[in-house]
Amino acid sequence: MVSRLAGEDEMGARFPIPEFSEFLPRFAAFQEARKARKAARRDGDAAAVRDAQDALRSMVREVRRAQTDWARQTVLRRCETHDGFRERLVQFWGDHFTARGKAPLLREAQALYVEESIRPHVSGRFGEMLYAVVTSPLMLHYLDQNRSFGPNSAIAQRKPQAGLNENLARELLELHTLGVDGSYGQNDVRALAELLTGLRFTAEQGFRFHPKLAEPGQATVLGKRYGGPEPALSDIRAVLDDLVRHPATARHIARKLAVHFVADQPDPALVAAMAARFSETEGDLIQVYEAMLSHPAAWRRDGPGNVKQPLAFVTSGLRALGVGQAHLRRMDRRGFHQRLIAPMEVMGQPWQEPEGPDGWAEADSHWITPQGMAARLQWAMAAPRLMLPRLPDPRDFVEHALGSEAPETVRRAAGASETRWEGVGLVLISPAFQRHG
Amino acid sequence: MGNGLTRRQVLWRAGALGCSAAASPLLTPLSFASAPWDNRLVAIILRGGMDGLDICRPVGDSEFAGLRPGLSEGGVPLDGFFELHPDLADLEPLWQAQELAFVHATSTPYRDKRSHFDGQDLLEAGTAALGSSVGRDGWLNRMLAEVPGAVAETAYAIGREEMLLMAGAAPVSGWWPDLDITLSAQGLRLLEATLRDDPAMAEAMAQAVLLADSDGSGVIADSDAPGAAMTAMTGDMQAATSGKPGQAHLRIAEFTARKLREETRVAAFSLSGWDSHSNQAQSLRRPLRQLSQVLNGLRDGLGPNVWGKTTVIAMTEFGRTARINGTGGTDHGTGGTMILAGGALRGGRVLGHWPGLAEGDLHARRDLMPTSDVRSWTAWILRESFGLSQERLEREVFPGLDMGSAQGILR
Numbered sequence: 001m002v003s004r005l006a007g008e009d010e011m012g013a014r015f016p017i018p019e020f021s022e023f024l025p026r027f028a029a030f031q032e033a034r035k036a037r038k039a040a041r042r043d044g045d046a047a048a049v050r051d052a053q054d055a056l057r058s059m060v061r062e063v064r065r066a067q068t069d070w071a072r073q074t075v076l077r078r079c080e081t082h083d084g085f086r087e088r089l090v091q092f093w094g095d096h097f098t099a100r101g102k103a104p105l106l107r108e109a110q111a112l113y114v115e116e117s118i119r120p121h122v123s124g125r126f127g128e129m130l131y132a133v134v135t136s137p138l139m140l141h142y143l144d145q146n147r148s149f150g151p152n153s154a155i156a157q158r159k160p161q162a163g164l165n166e167n168l169a170r171e172l173l174e175l176h177t178l179g180v181d182g183s184y185g186q187n188d189v190r191a192l193a194e195l196l197t198g199l200r201f202t203a204e205q206g207f208r209f210h211p212k213l214a215e216p217g218q219a220t221v222l223g224k225r226y227g228g229p230e231p232a233l234s235d236i237r238a239v240l241d242d243l244v245r246h247p248a249t250a251r252h253i254a255r256k257l258a259v260h261f262v263a264d265q266p267d268p269a270l271v272a273a274m275a276a277r278f279s280e281t282e283g284d285l286i287q288v289y290e291a292m293l294s295h296p297a298a299w300r301r302d303g304p305g306n307v308k309q310p311l312a313f314v315t316s317g318l319r320a321l322g323v324g325q326a327h328l329r330r331m332d333r334r335g336f337h338q339r340l341i342a343p344m345e346v347m348g349q350p351w352q353e354p355e356g357p358d359g360w361a362e363a364d365s366h367w368i369t370p371q372g373m374a375a376r377l378q379w380a381m382a383a384p385r386l387m388l389p390r391l392p393d394p395r396d397f398v399e400h401a402l403g404s405e406a407p408e409t410v411r412r413a414a415g416a417s418e419t420r421w422e423g424v425g426l427v428l429i430s431p432a433f434q435r436h437g
Numbered sequence: 438m439g440n441g442l443t444r445r446q447v448l449w450r451a452g453a454l455g456c457s458a459a460a461s462p463l464l465t466p467l468s469f470a471s472a473p474w475d476n477r478l479v480a481i482i483l484r485g486g487m488d489g490l491d492i493c494r495p496v497g498d499s500e501f502a503g504l505r506p507g508l509s510e511g512g513v514p515l516d517g518f519f520e521l522h523p524d525l526a527d528l529e530p531l532w533q534a535q536e537l538a539f540v541h542a543t544s545t546p547y548r549d550k551r552s553h554f555d556g557q558d559l560l561e562a563g564t565a566a567l568g569s570s571v572g573r574d575g576w577l578n579r580m581l582a583e584v585p586g587a588v589a590e591t592a593y594a595i596g597r598e599e600m601l602l603m604a605g606a607a608p609v610s611g612w613w614p615d616l617d618i619t620l621s622a623q624g625l626r627l628l629e630a631t632l633r634d635d636p637a638m639a640e641a642m643a644q645a646v647l648l649a650d651s652d653g654s655g656v657i658a659d660s661d662a663p664g665a666a667m668t669a670m671t672g673d674m675q676a677a678t679s680g681k682p683g684q685a686h687l688r689i690a691e692f693t694a695r696k697l698r699e700e701t702r703v704a705a706f707s708l709s710g711w712d713s714h715s716n717q718a719q720s721l722r723r724p725l726r727q728l729s730q731v732l733n734g735l736r737d738g739l740g741p742n743v744w745g746k747t748t749v750i751a752m753t754e755f756g757r758t759a760r761i762n763g764t765g766g767t768d769h770g771t772g773g774t775m776i777l778a779g780g781a782l783r784g785g786r787v788l789g790h791w792p793g794l795a796e797g798d799l800h801a802r803r804d805l806m807p808t809s810d811v812r813s814w815t816a817w818i819l820r821e822s823f824g825l826s827q828e829r830l831e832r833e834v835f836p837g838l839d840m841g842s843a844q845g846i847l848r
Contacts (some may be wrong), residue, residue: 144714147764156763161506163763167714170551170769180552186801189551304635355598355709356485358554366599368637370611370644374618377628377645381619409634413627422624429628431635 002290004083005123011077011087012119017070019116020138021206023109028203030059030105060104067108068333071341071351074111076328078315085289089122090114091311092260095359097133097176099142100352106141110352113138126253126283127244130176134168134240137201143168143357150197150215150231164215169193171357177243179252184222191219195239198231209233222246250278257292259362261436263306267297305435307364310347312436313376314340317428320401323387331387339383346375380428385421394423401427405437474584476746476781476822477697479704479735480577480602483728483753484557485711488767489774490759490805491721493539493787494520500794504760508717519787524725527733531778535785536736536744538846540775540814542792544755544807548800551769553712556754561602563812565837574605576815577705579834581607583825589644592703593696595689600705610701611644612692618646686727687734694738697747711753715764732778745780748818748847752776752811758803759794772805775814781822783848788814816840821847 033055040048078087094114101107117136121129133139140146148165149156156162169192174180198214201207214231224242227235243249254274258266270292277291292298308316318328331339341351348367354360361367384391391397394414398406410430417423427433491508495501497518502509512520513529519539521528531537546566547559559567563576581587582605589610594603603609620628625646632639686708693704708731710724728751736744756773772792777784792798792806800806812835819825819834831838 144764144766147715149763151763161763161765165714165762165764165766166768174550174552180550180555186549186551304637356553356712361599364637365604368641369599370641373638373641374645377618377620377642407631407634409631413631416623417627418621418623422621422627426624426627426631430631431638434638435635 001085001293002286005086005089005289006286007083009086009119010083011081012115014080015073015076017073017111017115020109020112020136021116023112024137024203024206026059026063027105027109030056031203033059056104063105063108065333067111068336068341070111072328072331072336075315075318075340076325078311079318079323079328080325086122088261088312089289090119092257093118093122093129095354096256097129097139098354098357098359099133099136099139100354101138102142106138109138121285123286126249126278126285126288127241129285130240130244131237133176134172134196134236135199135207137207139168140199140201140207143171145196145199146201148193148197149213150194152216153197153214153231154212164190164193164197166190166193169196172196172243175358177252178246178248179255182246182248182252188221191221192239194219195221195226195236198233199236209236244283245279247275247279250275250283253283254278254288256362257288258298260306261292262298263303264363265303267295267300270295270297304364304431305437306362307367307435309360309367310344310349310372310376313347313434314344314379316433317380317383318387320397320428320433321384321388321392321424327387335386339386343375343379343383346371347379348372348375376434377425377429381421381425384424384428391420391424394420394427397424398427402430402432405432407432474702474823477702477704477739477743477748477779478818478822479693479697479747479749479779481731481749481751482557482561482600482602482705482707483711483724483751483776484553484598484707484709485713485724485753486553486556486755486757486769487711487724487753487773488713488717488721488757489539489541489753489772490756491713491717491767492522492525492725492776493541493774494522495541495791495794496520498791498794504794506761507765508761516787518791522721522725524722525729527729528778531732531736532785536778536780536782537732538777538782538784539787539789540777540809540811541787541789542772542805542807543775543789543809543811543814544772545811547755548771551755551771553754553769558601560752560754560811561600563602563815563835575600575602576812576834577602577703578605578607578609580819580823580825581605581609581703583829583833584823590700593693593701593705595693595704595706596685598707598709600707603705686731690731690734691738694735697739698743708751713757713766714762714768715766717761717766720766728776735778736780741780747779748781748822749778750775750815750818751778752815756805759799759805760803770804771800772807775811777814777818777846781847783846788844788846810838812838813840814844814846817844817846821845 033052037049037052037056040052081087097118099110099113101109113136117132118129121132144165145168149162151163166189170189173182173184173189173192178184194215198210200210200213211231216229216231218225218227221239226239255266255271258271258274262270273295274288274291278288281287344351349360394417398411398414402410410427410432413426414423417426494509494512495518496509496512511523513523513526514520515532528537545559547556555567558571561575562571564571581592587607589608592603592609594600594609594611628642632642689706693706697704708724708727713720732749735749739747752775753773755769755771757767757770762768790808792808796802798806816830816835816838817840820827820830827840831840
């Protein structure tokens with residue numbers, strides 16, 4: 001698993017998704033059209049308002065269509081890959097660093113943020129990913145950093161209402177690095193928020209550091225002083241580097257990986273081994289994965305495996321059914337939405353729309369609910385018939401989907417069902433298939 | 438199998454085939470015993486940290502306008518000191534009817550780290566501190582365990598979100614949205630067999646099967662109608678996902694009212710969107726509209742008789758900073774506001790001790806100082822509504838809580 005990860009990102013190349021930077025010109029054009037509409041409204045030019053309105057609408061329509069195409073690429077990568085661990089890692093880290101758009105066009109662009117700021121780093125260093133995220137336009141937008149001003153910055157002298165916003169600083173400590181049990185306080189949040197001022201993006205230029213918006217002077221985070229009289233991006237880099245080296249970060253990341261990939265209650269020895277490797281290597285992620293996968297506790301079967309989240313459930317279902325690339329590409333956008341995106345939403349995982357910056361819940365109990373199970377059952381019973389001209393014989397399908405370890409009850413159920421579709425559905429809904437092995 | 442089998446027929450047939458009901462988790466019918474009491478309780482979790490100072494505005498405090506430029510004008514006068522947020526103006530009739538109240542400057546015991554997720558966990562766990570017991574069960578579930586005769590139908594956790602306050606050993610039902618299950622009787626039995634070794638999945642599926650029929654439309658059909666499952670899936674998916682965005686709360690209020698008119702006595706759901714870090718005047722518009730539609734929708738949906746027995750408690754994980762921040766919003770704070778509503782309430786009052794907004798009166802010089810514990814108010818409502826003893830409330834429902842003296846919150 002780990003050696004593939006060190007190699008080429010084959011799926012990324014075969015099923016491309018643009019990076020967020022490539023999307024910025026579109027966003028800039030959208031902003032321009034909004035300005036044009038505003039100007040036309042001010043001038044009372046009804047025809048111009050209409051034109052601008054039409055332009056805006058067609059841009060939104062276009063990007064919504066593109067969003068479905070990006071979702072399709074994401075699904076295809078998971079269906080076609082021999083390097084499944086990489087796709088799961090991309091999902092994991094994209095979720096760890098959840099960022100969502102809160103405005104038209106940005107709302108649809110999450111996949112592009114993941115492509116640019118997460119995917120290249122899943123086999124690299126944690127610190128590089130952290131820096132990429134903290135300087136990514138979508139994160140600056142999502143956690144309000146793009147609107148935060150140093151209270152004593154040059155700009156704030158002229159605009160007294162401009163001030164600090166703590167949102168990104170708090171989540172950076174609580175979710176992204178130390179974890180909520182890390183020993184930080186409100187003063188650290190505040191000081192980090194001051195240090196982060198100056199991080200900006202614009203539609204025209206993408207990410208930039210603006211010293212004039214930044215809080216001048218020193219700030220003390222976790223007992224260490226950063227910054228000098230002149231604000232500088234290197235001070236932000238320095239505080240991020242120290243956060244990466246902090247033992248609480250190693251523990252937090254190790255535990256979160258173990259919870260996601262091994263079990264809701266991972267063996268403390270496993271977490272300790274991973275945290276130690278994280279610290280020794282200063283966040284070399286391949287090393288941390290290696291520590292996880294080579295640990296006997298990762299392979300012990302003393303409880304049920306983690307429940308697949310809806311995306312993993314649906315895509316592993318497609319793989320098992322052999323719904324191929326050709327079919328997925330042929331499906332029109334509406335069909336793709338109806339068969340895959342809408343069901344995932346009803347299962348509790350609306351496409352790239354987790355409720356908050358903490359992302360999707362890890363606990364199995366969050367996913368095994370009556371509604372979730374009903375939705376999974378419905379999908380298992382109905383979706384295969386919508387996607388395949390002819391369903392496999394359930395007796396073959398059980399071997400194909402679950403291999404030699406297929407539980408006897410599932411084998412029997414597949415053989416005893418009245419119809420092919422029920423037999424196939426029963427295999428998909430079986431605990432052996434719904435849980436990661 | 439023949440056409441048009443209803444769930445109950447399937448149950449009967451499965452029974453005739455020799456399935457023992459006790460050993461058959463998918464096929465155990467709900468017990469529809471009469472509810473053990475008559476009053477109703479709705480608990481709403483306002484996720485994201487609702488800015489109580491903006492909802493029920495202390496305009497009579499001389500510091501207020503200075504702390505909140507742009508967020509202090511245009512409110513609806515309540516009692517001379519407090520005003521209601523203008524986007525909640527639809528709730529004024531409730532206030533006039535004394536069916537709406539606020540508790541100011543209240544909070545859970547959670548302090549200083551101001552994390553949404555920990556804050557919500559503590560709010561729903563109802564314990565004094567975060568610790569290993571947090572996340573295991575919630576205060577509303579422990580309350581149900583105190584009432585003899587509570588069955589699954591007695592309490593509903595509604596919505597897509599996990600409701601920790603309802604989790605625990607006492608049986609509760611869940612709903613969102615109604616999904617039909619289409620399976621032959623044979624399929625259902627095989628399903629049960631494949632899930633038997635996985636108790637968590639088996640239990641959730643058993644509830645799903647029962648719920649599928651709860652609105653009368655869910656039918657476990659036969660396999661003679663091959664299109665039924667597909668139609669059901671696409672139909673339900675459409676209903677569940679293509680509703681106008683932001684309308685789910687109306688369906689939740691409607692479902693809650695329907696259930697509370699029948700056997701259900703307790704319901705819980707969440708309303709989110711309160712994390713107003715920037716441009717608060719704009720960003721709170723939607724959650725405020727949803728909140729007022731939900732409260733008015735419950736009153737209308739319950740009808741005067743049941744509404745008269747109902748108390749609604751809306752609570753949040755923490756309040757927000759007293760001062761607005763640099764982006765027209767507010768950051769995570771401490772003391773906040775509970776919203777109470779219902780015909781059972783002695784409303785038209787702002788409860789709680791007002792600590793003042795002068796800098797020295799604030800918590801950590803930034804947040805409204807909490808002067809009471811959210812759990813005490815809640816405990817008194819449970820005491821007055823359901824007759825639970827103070828001793829059980831302080832020991833089992835909110836372990837370690839000192840409820841203080843009687844409050845007379847309800848009529």
